[in-house]
Amino acid sequence: MKIAVIGTGYVGLVSGVCFAEIGNEVICVDKAEDKIVCLQNGKVPIYEPGLKEMIHKNVTGGRLAFTTDLPTAVAATELIILAVGTPSLPDGQADLSYLIAAAEEIGRAMNGYKIIAIKSTVPVGTNEKIRSLIQMHTIYPFDIASIPEFLREGSAISDTLNPDRIIIGVDHEEPIAELLELHRPLTDQILVTDIRSAEMIKYASNAFLATKISFINEIANICEKVGADVSQVATGMGYDKRIGPSFLRAGIGYGGSCFPKDTEALIQIAGNVDYEFKLLKSVVEVNRDQRFNIIRKLELELSDLKGKTIAIWGLAFKPETDDVRDSPAIEIIQTLLSRGAQVKAYDPVAQDNFRRQLTHSSLTYCSTAEDAAAHADALCLLTEWKEFREMSLTRLETLLRNPLLIDGRNQFSEEQLASTSFIYYSVGRPNLSKGIKEPRPVILF
Structure with a gap:
């Protein structure tokens, strides 16, 4: 199929690249000119394992292109996938302004029958509103479909090419055959349902x-x-x-x-x-509340955090991504700073994105995990990157001023701790806390 994907965030970019990978002709569209120039030059604005190589392969193969020109992309394709952001408003509701703006422009650009699939996460009833909006801007027939995404950052390519299931929400039979043909190379676990149910799924x-x-x-x-x-x-x-x-x-x-x-x-x-x-x-x-257990455990050992140096390992909300949106590290570091601590932070991938979110005179971004740990009064592991898990704890102990390790992701084992004198806290494993190596005795009532 000839496909236009509107929006080149995680969902749009990965979806577009993967649809090209299975043989479709895809044009990815975004209003952000700097992002499109970046992609046209072979650079990737997000960190996702394997994505850069797949983009290069499909651009070279002539199946993938990037543009800011939405009208031309819409006119040249038969399926338009909307994958723009729907961030939260202050009251928690989804902000549909980007989706509405894109829908209006699509309506004005249509030159014949199109299938318009909404992959953005939207409240129930949104597809119907988008249909009405497009109808106000076009004389051409079209069908709307809701095809929600279920990819995970860090494994987005695998999730897209090997999905657990595909959900296709439609209210007319006409687009079903083409949408099934598009997705069958990915899986035979396809549920065709009504649009509102697809949105709710x-x-x-x-x-x-x-x-x-x-x-x-x-x-x-x-x-x-x-x-x-x-x-x-x-x-x-x-x-x-x-x-x-x-x-x-x-x-x-x-x-x-x-x-x-x-x-x-x-x-x-x-x-x-x-x-x-x-x-x-x-x-x-x-x-x-869960993220503040880190603070409570620090205070249990250090009491007053004022003037203490706290090392932070991990700023991304999960490993294998540079995404820091709603990362627990944001609130944890802000709380440490508010209580007078000096913070030394390190993340192998997400550091630049995190710096855009948070700067402070008492916050230092370090070039290595060891630099962050050096001379700190405590170390808090917040993201389960492989390099942290593989760090020698005996080496780490020599770097810290005080052997206090707060493991927010349960990355270290009893065997790793056995040869150290760490005061160690993890999550829900009290038998490892404070250097206690033996399980607690069972008390029979």
Whole structure:
């Protein structure tokens, strides 16, 4: 097919490149001229493993192009995929202004029948509003489809080319055959449903995964008080096929561009129809509080943080991405700075993006993990990058002024700690805390 993808963020860029990879002719469109020039010059504005190489392959093969010229791209293609951002407004609702502007321009540019697929995450009913808006700007027939994305940053290419499922929401039969043909090379797990259900599937999926994360973090907090090991608890739970092992890793909570935004938006969607989503509100509250366990554990050992030097390993919200949107590191570092601490931070990929979000006279960005740790009173691991996990703890101990390690992602094992004198805190594994190597005794009542 000849496809125009409007928006070159994570979703749009990865989707467009992957559709080219399976043999389609794709034009990726963005209003940001600097981003398009960057892509045309073979550079990638986001960090995603394998993406740069795949872009080069498909541009060279003549299947992929980049432009700021939306009208020309729309006129030259038969399928238009809308993948523009829908960030949160202050009240939690999705900001649809970018989507509306793009839809109006698409309507004015149409020169014949088109299929217009919305891949952006949007509230229920948005596709219908976009259809009405386009109709006001064109005389040509078209069909609307909702095709939500489910990719994960850091594994976006694999998720796009090997999806668990494809959801296609339509209200007419005409576009179904072409949309099935487009997606069948990716998977045969395709659900064709109505548009409103497709819109809700996206929100419901992300809300459920966020719920699993907050649930296991609550279990971890209880484990710390009763002497259980959350990693063992999660393993035991995961064997149950009704539960599964995914998203049961205790830590400092979720972040990124999807879960925080989509949970807040779904709470608003429910509120707009006079339904209070109590469970999801609790999920959000738990997640917000979980990151501050880092601060509480620091204060337990150091008491007053004023004048203390705290090393931070990891600024991205997850490994294998440079995305710092809603990263727990933002609030954690801001809290440390507000309490008078000096902060030395390092991330192998996300540092430049984080610096754009946060600068402070007491915040130093370091060039290596060891530089960040050197002469610090404590080290906090916030993102589970491989290089942190593979660091020699005996070497690390010699760098720190004080052997206090707060592991917010449960990256280190009892074996790694055995030959050190670290005061060590993880999440939900109290048997490893404060250098205690033996499991706590079982108390029978």
